[in-house]
Amino acid sequence: MILLRKVRVFSLFILSHYAVKFCIGGDIITASEYIQDPGSIISSGGFYRLGFFSPNGTTNRYVGIWHNKIPVFNVFWVANREKPVLDSSGVMTISDDGNLVILNGKKEVLWSSNVSTSGANAKAQLLDAGNLILQTQSSNMSTNYTTAWESFQTTCDTLIAKMKLSTNLRTNEKQVLTSWKSPSDPSIGSFSISLEPLNIPEVFLWNGTTLYWRSGPWNGKVFIGTPEMLSVYLDGFSLVDDKEGYVYLSYNFAEVSYLSYFFLRSNGELLQPFWDEKKKQWRIDWSTRASDCDVYGKCGPFGFCDAKKSPICSCLRGFEPKKVEEWSRGNWSSGCIQKSLLQCDKLKNGSSKVGKIDGFIKLENVKVPNYAIWSSPLEDKCREQCLSNCSCAAYAYDAGVGCMYWSGDLIDVRKFSYAGTTLYVRVAHTELEGKRDLRAIIATAAVVATVIFSIGTFFAWQKSKKRGGKDGHQFSKASSENVLGGSLSKVNLQELVLYKLEELATATSNFSDANKLGEGGFGAVYRGRLLNGKEIAVKRLSEASGQGLREFINEMVVISKVQHRNLVRLLGCCAEQDEKLLIYEFMPNKGLDAFLFEYAMEGRFSEKSDVFSFGVVLLEIVSGRQNTSFNEEDQSLSLLGLAWKYWEEDNVLALVDPKISVGCSEIEIIRCINVGLLCTQELANDRPTISTVISMINNEIVGLPRPNKPAFTERQTTTDTGSSRQCQKKYSANNVTITALEGR
Structure with a gap:
């Protein structure tokens, strides 16, 4: 009986030791501590897990990395995409040559990191960023490890924070995203995404070797063909030239808890999901397929795509369909051709009647064409340089890029509902004359109507004046x-x-x-x-x-x-x-204009005035004080000035109303103050849009930028103001006369 008990204890020890070897709970893989299906390892902070899995619809086994703390299973990196393990006998370990490998039950190598290493004390580690790295020592005597390989350099279909899309300018070697073949097959599919270091860098999405979607040029902050991209508020989009031959794009969030990534689906759609903690689900924040206009070159050369119109494709002004029958059937790929020859074309043809110089039509809020060429940083040089170059078909200006111009066909021009760039397309002067004639007709009609109205008004005034004289005589004598x-x-x-x-x-x-x-x-x-x-x-x-x-x-x-x-x-x-x-x-508390914000305070009005007002209201709620409570003689700061003072002193909690500080987290309160100050920045262009403000408040945008100094930080005095503000203590709001129009 005692012998049997000893045998059981010894067997339990052996089994426990064996279990540790293939199902380790740490974040390290070595030759002696490997992963055997269904084992896994977890990063030290518990954010990511590496292990075996099977996609929906198949029993094939793959090794992948997924979020460990998210209840919805979501793999973003797969090792053995092309060679799955056909049963549950798979093992991931360190081989004798120091490489990270996946073996099947027959000890056949299905996947390898495939790098040259010394093989001395090699180990793999899963980091909290989601990166799986392979480290080796130069010799058994060395204590220093060097990284020989990392999963972030072998991207699959997903780009997470700190990953990179890169291109080697010398060798043209690219690190790209590649789609799965299908939702149940992780092998490489038809679609891929790459960073193209053109004259001005862009991101391209390919269907095989055919361009399928593009981001538009990079201006130092955003890709200007992707208006939904809010790099200023996402805190970390960057495109870097490392001066060693590599150009790479990456992003990072200020808060690790905010989970979002870019995912290339097997159907070619690029998505940006984010994790909604309240609803416990991934929600789509952005997609490249919001409309058919997102497909590259949908309307062909010199075509113009507007998703809000039907049909969505039309020709640019001064152009007409190249193949009318195809356009009538909804096939716009052939594009458009010019109606009239440009001045340069007439010169080439030896025409004796060259005519007037070419002009430009203006297109606002558009996605600029593909293959932009940078020419000058000065805006006032753009038009002149384009006109002097016969090959220039269009030009545009962006503050972050400078002058851009295009030669040849203009492809992938589309309308945006907001943002975008202003594009100037070169056309023959005859195409502009028609519009000018119409303007002249309208202007002439307006002048004639004004003259007639003025004459009628004059005679009516004369008649009224005569009658008013009679009224005035009676008026002076009567009560x-x-x-x-x-x-x-x-x-x-x-x-x-x-x-x-x-x-x-x-x-x-x-x-x-x-x-x-x-x-x-x-x-x-x-x-x-x-x-x-x-x-x-x-x-x-x-x-x-x-x-x-x-x-x-x-x-x-x-x-x-x-x-x-x-x-x-x-x-x-x-x-x-x-x-x-x-x-x-009499209004002792002043007029309503004293309670209004940007416009009433200094007569400024812009499309961001509503954002400014919202920011003031937000700060009033947090502080428990009205903006107008700072009008006393002994106060020199407005509410905005006080909020900015505390912000600069890193003491914003001093602004908070004690009544709301109970039960609210300091992080949420500071966030509200940050948003309020962003909304009230002095320059309207610096303020976020109201839709962005909503995203900030809903924590959809986590990393908030530091605000600039707000407007109206000091209380205005009598010398600053005019009209109704000539007296700060005594107000009456009525300084406008309202007249009802009646027939005379």
């Missing part, structure tokens, strides 16, 4: 009630008060400058206090305003009928002794 009585039927008399001029003069200290709130084209506005203590704002119309009695009445009618919380309320009026006055409620 307000007598003058306005017939017209006040249109006004709500229950709320409208007819004030006496003497009463208003007393309330405003005889319209003293000390009580003046502001002055506009129609007169001045004064602050006043009635005998009952009620504060009012009195608008005194000047004689230079040109307003007659009728216009004065119209304004009363309109404003008395309009009731809105954001519009100042009309309290009454006065019409005595050639004076016309309107009495409004």
Whole structure:
């Protein structure tokens, strides 16, 4: 019995030792510590796993790397793509010559790292970046390891962070992505992606040897033919020339927890999925097949693709279909040809009538054609250089690239709904004359209409002036009630008060400058206090305003009928002794413009003003303070200035309202402040689009850039401002006259 127990203990020891050899739990593979199906190794941080797997629809076994912490199985690298193990006898180990190999049950080598090594103490290690590296020592006596091979240099169908697409400029050797043959077959398929170091680098997607999609030229930040690419916010897209013959493209995220990658499907579609932790699924953020216009050369040479139109293909202006019948059948691959000869072509043909010089048609928000040639960094030289070169068919300018021009056929020009580049296409002067003739007709018609309208307005004004003189004579002798009585039927008399001029003069200290709130084209506005203590704002119309009695009445009618919380309320009026006055409620808390943001603060308005306003609101929520709470005399900073001050001091949490700091993570709060400051940067071009802001808030864009100094960081003073801001303490919002149009 004792002997049997010893045998069992010894057997358990042997089995445990054997299990360690083929199913190790670390991140290392050696000659003695190998992986045998179904064993695996895991990177030290637990992010990635290397092991055997079978794709859906097959029992063949492959060795691959996948995300270890994601419940959805997703392989991004496969070793033995072309030679699977046909059963579960596979082993990955270090061979005698120091290479990493995969063997089947017959000890046949199905795959090898295939590098020259010393073989001394070779080991393979799976890193937390997902890279499998093979390291060797120069000799048994050496303690230093050198990397002889790595999986990141033998990419498959997926590009993850820190991987590279590269090209050797000297040998033209390329590191590319290659698709699977099918979803169940990892062997090399028909599609591949490479970095092409042309005159200006681009990324090409190939179907065999046929170009299938392209990214557009690289401008130092993004590929300008891929408007969805937001390198500024993705924190790490870079294209590098290492000065040793290699050009490579890579990307990296600031936060390792954010999982996203680029994946080339077996059907040729390039996707960018990201992991949605809440929904526990991969979601597609971007694809190269959003429309048929993404297919390279869909409309042929000199064709123009617009996914929002039907049909999607048309010819550039000045061009016509080369094969009309094919175009009518929806086959646009033959493209278009020029309608009229260019000046250079006429010279080549020896024509005696060369005509006027060529011109350019302007195409905005487009993907520029393939094979751009760089010419000059100066924008003002682009047109001149293109016109002086007979082979130049088009030109464009990008701040990151400079002047680009194209010779020969213009292929793969398409319309974008946003972003893109402005392209100038060369056409014969006759193609521009037609448009100029149309412009001349429109301009002439507009001038004639303006003259007729002006004459009619003049006679109407003369007639009104004569009639206004009669009204003025009566007006000067009668009281307000007598003058306005017939017209006040249109006004709500229950709320409208007819004030006496003497009463208003007393309330405003005889319209003293000390009580003046502001002055506009129609007169001045004064602050006043009635005998009952009620504060009012009195608008005194000047004689230079040109307003007659009728216009004065119209304004009363309109404003008395309009009731809105954001519009100042009309309290009454006065019409005595050639004076016309309107009495409004006084607004001690200033007008609504004091609560608005960029436009109201300095009169600036742009397509990013809504983004600016959103940023201010976001900072108001985080701080628990209104932007207008910084208008006190003893404060020199606005809310933006205070937020920027704390940001520069690396003390942004000092801005946070204590009420919201409870229960919210500091990371989320700091992120909101970062987004708010990005939205309120001084230059509109520096601000993200509102769609990008949404992605930032939803953590779809993880690595946020550092903001530049926001606009309006200092509180404005009387010397800075005009119009309604001439007095910071005393406000009345009414400095606009509204006139209702009536038939005369």
